[in-house]
Amino acid sequence: MTTTTDHHDHDHEHHGPAKGLTRWIYTTNHKDIGTLYLWFSFAMFFLGGLFAMVIRAELFQPGLQLIQPEFFNQMTTMHGLIMVFGAVMPAFVGLANWMIPMMIGAPDMALPRMNNLSFWILPFAFAMLTSTLFMTGGAPNFGWTFYAPLSTTYAPPSVTYFIFAIHLMGASSIMGAINVIATILNMRAPGMTWMKLPLFVWTWLITAFLLIAVMPVLAGVVTMMLMDIHFGTSFFNAAGGGSPVLFQHLFWFFGHPEVYIMILPAFGIVSAIIPTFARKKLFGYSSMVYATSSIALLSFIVWAHHMFTVGIPFAGELFFMAATMLIAVPTGVKVFNWVTTMFRGSLTFETPMLFSIAFVVLFSIGGFSGLMLAVAPADFQYHDTYFVVAHFHYVLVPGAIFSIMASVYYWLPKWSGRMYNETLGKTHFWLSFVGVNVTFFPQHFVGLAGMPRRIPDYSVQFADINMISSMGAFLFGASQLLFLFVVIHTIVAGKKAPAKPWEGAEGLEWEVASPAPYHTFTTPPKID
Amino acid sequence: MPTKLFRRGMLLFATLLATLAQADLKLNMTRGVTDISNEVYGLHMLIFWVCVVIGIIVFGVMGYSIVMHRKSRGAVADNFHESVKVELLWTILPAIVVIAIGYRAFFTLEKMYDFDDSDMTVEIVGYQWKWRYSYLGGDAAERVTYFSSLATPRDQINGLTTKGENYLLEVDEPLVLPIGMKIRFVISSADVIHSWWVPQLAVKKDAIPGIVNESWTHINEPGTYRGQCTELCGKDHGFMPIVVEALPQAEFDTWLAAKKVETRKLAELTQKDWTYDELMELGESAYVKNCAACHQVDGSGIAGVFPALKNSVIALGPVEDHIDIVVNGSRNNAAMAAYGAQLSEVDMAAIITYERNAWGNDTGDVVTPVDILNYNAGQ
Numbered sequence: 001m002t003t004t005t006d007h008h009d010h011d012h013e014h015h016g017p018a019k020g021l022t023r024w025i026y027t028t029n030h031k032d033i034g035t036l037y038l039w040f041s042f043a044m045f046f047l048g049g050l051f052a053m054v055i056r057a058e059l060f061q062p063g064l065q066l067i068q069p070e071f072f073n074q075m076t077t078m079h080g081l082i083m084v085f086g087a088v089m090p091a092f093v094g095l096a097n098w099m100i101p102m103m104i105g106a107p108d109m110a111l112p113r114m115n116n117l118s119f120w121i122l123p124f125a126f127a128m129l130t131s132t133l134f135m136t137g138g139a140p141n142f143g144w145t146f147y148a149p150l151s152t153t154y155a156p157p158s159v160t161y162f163i164f165a166i167h168l169m170g171a172s173s174i175m176g177a178i179n180v181i182a183t184i185l186n187m188r189a190p191g192m193t194w195m196k197l198p199l200f201v202w203t204w205l206i207t208a209f210l211l212i213a214v215m216p217v218l219a220g221v222v223t224m225m226l227m228d229i230h231f232g233t234s235f236f237n238a239a240g241g242g243s244p245v246l247f248q249h250l251f252w253f254f255g256h257p258e259v260y261i262m263i264l265p266a267f268g269i270v271s272a273i274i275p276t277f278a279r280k281k282l283f284g285y286s287s288m289v290y291a292t293s294s295i296a297l298l299s300f301i302v303w304a305h306h307m308f309t310v311g312i313p314f315a316g317e318l319f320f321m322a323a324t325m326l327i328a329v330p331t332g333v334k335v336f337n338w339v340t341t342m343f344r345g346s347l348t349f350e351t352p353m354l355f356s357i358a359f360v361v362l363f364s365i366g367g368f369s370g371l372m373l374a375v376a377p378a379d380f381q382y383h384d385t386y387f388v389v390a391h392f393h394y395v396l397v398p399g400a401i402f403s404i405m406a407s408v409y410y411w412l413p414k415w416s417g418r419m420y421n422e423t424l425g426k427t428h429f430w431l432s433f434v435g436v437n438v439t440f441f442p443q444h445f446v447g448l449a450g451m452p453r454r455i456p457d458y459s460v461q462f463a464d465i466n467m468i469s470s471m472g473a474f475l476f477g478a479s480q481l482l483f484l485f486v487v488i489h490t491i492v493a494g495k496k497a498p499a500k501p502w503e504g505a506e507g508l509e510w511e512v513a514s515p516a517p518y519h520t521f522t523t524p525p526k527i528d
Numbered sequence: 529m530p531t532k533l534f535r536r537g538m539l540l541f542a543t544l545l546a547t548l549a550q551a552d553l554k555l556n557m558t559r560g561v562t563d564i565s566n567e568v569y570g571l572h573m574l575i576f577w578v579c580v581v582i583g584i585i586v587f588g589v590m591g592y593s594i595v596m597h598r599k600s601r602g603a604v605a606d607n608f609h610e611s612v613k614v615e616l617l618w619t620i621l622p623a624i625v626v627i628a629i630g631y632r633a634f635f636t637l638e639k640m641y642d643f644d645d646s647d648m649t650v651e652i653v654g655y656q657w658k659w660r661y662s663y664l665g666g667d668a669a670e671r672v673t674y675f676s677s678l679a680t681p682r683d684q685i686n687g688l689t690t691k692g693e694n695y696l697l698e699v700d701e702p703l704v705l706p707i708g709m710k711i712r713f714v715i716s717s718a719d720v721i722h723s724w725w726v727p728q729l730a731v732k733k734d735a736i737p738g739i740v741n742e743s744w745t746h747i748n749e750p751g752t753y754r755g756q757c758t759e760l761c762g763k764d765h766g767f768m769p770i771v772v773e774a775l776p777q778a779e780f781d782t783w784l785a786a787k788k789v790e791t792r793k794l795a796e797l798t799q800k801d802w803t804y805d806e807l808m809e810l811g812e813s814a815y816v817k818n819c820a821a822c823h824q825v826d827g828s829g830i831a832g833v834f835p836a837l838k839n840s841v842i843a844l845g846p847v848e849d850h851i852d853i854v855v856n857g858s859r860n861n862a863a864m865a866a867y868g869a870q871l872s873e874v875d876m877a878a879i880i881t882y883e884r885n886a887w888g889n890d891t892g893d894v895v896t897p898v899d900i901l902n903y904n905a906g907q
Contacts (some may be wrong), residue, residue, distance in 0.1 A: 010555070060833060062696075063684070063685055064536065064685055069763045069767075070833065073760070073765075090547065109710070137832045137833050138832070138833070141762075142741070146761070147720075147721055148757075149719075149720055150721065151860075153720075154719065154863060156774075219728065222758040238738020242738075245736060275649075279605040280605040283610070284610060284611075284615055285610075286610075293543065309733055309734050310736065311734060317637060322630055325627075325629065326626065328626050332582075332619075332622045335586060336586070341609075342590060343597065344597055344608075345593065345603070345605045346599045346604055347603065348599045348600070349598075357590070361587060364586065364587075368582070369579075369580035372572070372575045375571060375629060375630075377633055377730075378568055378572045378633070379731045380731070381566065384725075385761060406621060410871075426834060445556070449554040449555060449556045450727045452725070452757070453767075457685060458766070460692070460693075460695050472558075487828065
């Protein structure tokens with residue numbers, strides 16, 4: 001592969017960023033917007049994390065010590081909403097903004113002004129959502145799944161702000177997704193054929209289609225709530241002829257693809273990092289593409305596995321059980337491919353690789369418990385217990401979030417032009433790795449032993465395990481302060497990074513200088 | 529050095545395991561006390577071991593690569609990156625494994641969905657934050673219906689006294705069931721969604737307003753089995769446990785007969801002449817049990833969420849309005865349920881009398897059970 005970066009390095013001056021705050025407000029540059037998304041997500045990660053610390057502090061011992069049940073419910077709700085919509089999703093959109101144009105040899109995203117809008121909606125959406133904490137009646141307290149009628153007839157008045165915040169987040173996500181699709185479909189450099197696309201680009205393309213398919217459903221469901229609350233309709237109100245179960249079908253029709261929206265880009269990241277540090281091509285590239293597509297398609301026909309206990313008919317239980325178990329097949333293919341990529345490679349273990357290996361192992365554990373949960377008769381015992389909490393935190397924290405951390409360490413040299421401190425990075429990894437497992441592994445046990453989720457207090461038999469879990473959570477929380485320090489330290493005082501800091505890395509993003517110039521690939525690169 | 533670290537790590541791990549074993553912690557699903565719960569346990573262990581075997585193979589290969597194929601050992605990367613045969617194999621094999629598990633699960637699920645030929649039916653209705661049990665069938669006038677709510681004192685929850693053995697898993701009146709009989713449950717809710725779960729029966733079914741769900745159990749051994757609500761249902765979701773008392777048939781029959789007598793007596797109590805002191809005494813306990821979760825023991829409510837009763841328009845205003853909001857609930861705030869369907873006339877009269885005279889409200893009003901009956905008749 002050859003590029004023509006030298007050509008536009010000297011007219012960089014003319015096209016440099018504006019100075020001051022307006023640079024960030026008016027920017028249409030994919031790198032600036034990517035940076036905004038990533039910092040925003042980082043801030044939300046700490047806010048959502050703070051709520052998690054409050055939850056774990058209250059659960060440190062049986063009894064009510066620090067907060068009252070109504071505030072506890074607000075904390076679990078806000079923690080879930082902020083982490084899902086504020087931390088994980090914007091982080092992936094930020095990575096897409098930074099990396100997709102550079103990976104496909106495009107000068108920018110296809111729709112730069114919309115790109116600006118889709119980011120700048122978010123701070124307002126989350127300011128609105130967070131402000132509910134200070135309202136009379138408190139913040140939303142009905143869980144991030146906001147089941148009706150707890151979230152409609154019985155909701156605090158702040159639910160209306162919650163609904164509008166969700167609308168804004170949805171609009172932002174849909175615009176982001178349209179932009180990703182338009183960019184990938186139209187702006188690939190000549191010769192960047194479909195089966196040459198980096199897997200991160202592939203997984204994001206599929207994710208974007210999922211977003212476009214399901215975010216309108218979420219918008220619809222919150223609009224129906226709004227109508228029920230303020231305009232006298234009865235979509236979810238049994239007394240008026242509606243059904244609370246309708247809410248769950250609609251929510252999970254959005255919700256299940258949503259969890260894949262949070263994991264497919266992670267698959268792409270890990271598929272980039274493992275080959276780099278194994279110094280060996282990714283095993284089974286085409287099967288990775290097909291597996292990702294299969295997972296995305298299957299995600300539309302499994303939603304009711306979240307609803308095995310609502311009383312769906314026998315045939316429905318069988319269908320959703322079977323469809324869910326099938327997802328294990330393409331997911332297994334991906335894990336086998338990563339392991340085979342490492343097999344007979346030439347491995348080194350820099351921080352991004354450590355996070356990626358931990359991703360594969362711990363995501364697989366989350367996948368195993370997912371397979372267990374798919375078995376409907378057993379799910380009657382697991383459902384809504386800490387077993388489920390352990391399951392989805394295993395796929396989301398050492399899954400999605402570890403992949404984001406891996407990509408920060410992997411691409412930070414490209415973004416900032418500076419190397420992070422390897423010792424600090426590895427320390428951050430090991431603290432997080434231990435913290436996450438001490439937090440969530442014991443929750444499997446306490447769930448199997450019978451502790452329901454979303455309770456502010458529990459019977460004394462669960463005390464020991466909850467204390468261990470809380471200590472793990474404090475460790476994990478504290479180690480993220482180290483992460484923040486590492487990132488700032490890199491930007492301020494890191495050693496200069498070369499254009500390609502990783503020996504085994506492949507891809508167009510490594511062909512431009514570090515830090516990446518403000519404009520890259522204004523002339524498309526040639527791809528053999 | 530690494531081996532020393534490794535040995536220390538193993539030692540720590542072993543100590544941890546030993547501590548866990550000593551603490552006699554429950555770390556796994558219960559086998560339970562029904563045929564179904566035993567089958568579910570078997571299914572759970574089957575999938576668990578399947579996952580363990582897959583995990584050992586996959587992580588084994590990965591661990592081998594991590595140890596043997598590291599660059600620092602001089603490993604040189606191979607360049608294979610495709611193999612249709614291998615890829616087909618690890619697509620088809622797992623598919624067969626999951627189909628086999630699904631096939632096994634089918635039969636258990638089929639049994640769990642067989643609600644026919646039951647010997648008796650119990651209706652379970654979820655309320656914020658308690659359960660109502662009714663024994664269906666027989667003479668409607670002496671149908672046994674009662675509420676079951678948390679019995680753990682607030683002082684234990686707030687850490688003022690030592691927590692008991694069954695902290696948060698004890699109720700004032702358990703659901704009493706006979707062993708050796710197929711008992712059908714019909715499950716619903718009066719407000720938000722709850723979920724009725726007793727792990728040892730392997731029964732978990734959502735209680736949904738406007739929908740009647742079915743489930744069943746057949747208990748093999750007498751005993752006390754505890755569970756909890758498992759669907760977030762608001763503030764006191766963590767404080768609405770379930771206790772099932774399983775008795776041999778003869779003892780159950782005796783209990784049910786006694787309960788029927790009690791039901792008839794309660795109807796008679798309604799007609800009795802109640803004094804102010806009797807109503808205040810009963811009213812305080814009934815208030816603490818049914819109202820204090822929201823309005824608080826001292827009637828001060830929670831600002832912005834649950835209105836205060838102390839010095840309130842309702843408690844100091846016309847008696848009719850007070851009776852109306854207790855019997856029919858609030859038209860403006862769904863959190864104030866219609867207690868006419870939940871409480872006896874005696875309890876409602878006592879509570880209203882108490883609310884109108886406690887905490888310095890001092891209206892001097894006395895509301896008797898007959899007043900409630902008359903109010904209902906006039907509606």
